Amino acid sequence: MDPISADDVRWRLLLSASEDYTSLYEALWEFGLPDHATGSSPDIDTVRATLRDLVADGLVRLYWCGEVYGDMTPVPADGQLTVLEDEHNWRIPQQGEIGVRYTTTPAGDKAVMQPPAPAG
Numbered sequence: 098m099d100p101i102s103a104d105d106v107r108w109r110l111l112l113s114a115s116e117d118y119t120s121l122y123e124a125l126w127e128f129g130l131p132d133h134a135t136g137s138s139p140d141i142d143t144v145r146a147t148l149r150d151l152v153a154d155g156l157v158r159l160y161w162c163g164e165v166y167g168d169m170t171p172v173p174a175d176g177q178l179t180v181l182e183d184e185h186n187w188r189i190p191q192q193g194e195i196g197v198r199y200t201t202t203p204a205g206d207k208a209v210m211q212p213p214a215p216a217g
Contacts (some may be wrong), residue, residue, distance in 0.1 A: 101128070101137050104213040106147045107180065114157045115209045118169060118198040121187050124148050146198065149181050156205035162198045164190040169198065 101109075106128070113119050113127050124145075128138045137200050139147075151157040159172040159180055162183060180186055180197055190196035201209060 099137060101139055102213070103143075105146070106139050106143060107151065108213050110144070110148050110151060111156060111205060111209050113204060114151070114199050114201045116200075118160065118162065119199050120162075120189075121148075121181075121197045121199065122189050124199070145181065145187070149178060151183065151205070152177050152199075155202055156208050157199050158202050158205075159199070160198045160200065162196050164194050164196045165192050172197070 109127055110124055113124065128144060129135055130138060130144065148157065152159060159177050161172060162169055172177050186197040201207060212217040
C-alpha cells in the first residue's frame, strides 16, 4: 500500500479542523496513529509537522480547552507553534485538565472548499 500523499495529509487535517475544536490527539487518530497505523499512514512526525504548517500558514488556530467540554481560550499568536512542540499537549487530557484543540480560521474555511486533485 502506497503511503498517503503530503497533500492528502494536509487536506485531511484541514478537514478535521473544520469540524470545530478538534483535540490534538485526534489529528493522530485521523491516520490510525499511534496504535492502528496502516501501510498508508504517515508517521507521527509528518502529522505534527503538517499541522504546524497549517498553523504557520494561518489556516488553523489553536485553543486551550478545559476538558472535557470547557470554554475555548485562544492560544496567543506568538505561542501557537510552541504549543505544538510540547509532547504533553498531544496526549489525551483527563477530565479537569487543560487540553489543546484546533479549528480552521476564516482562511482555512475557504481552503477546505478546495480539496487536492485526485492522484493518478
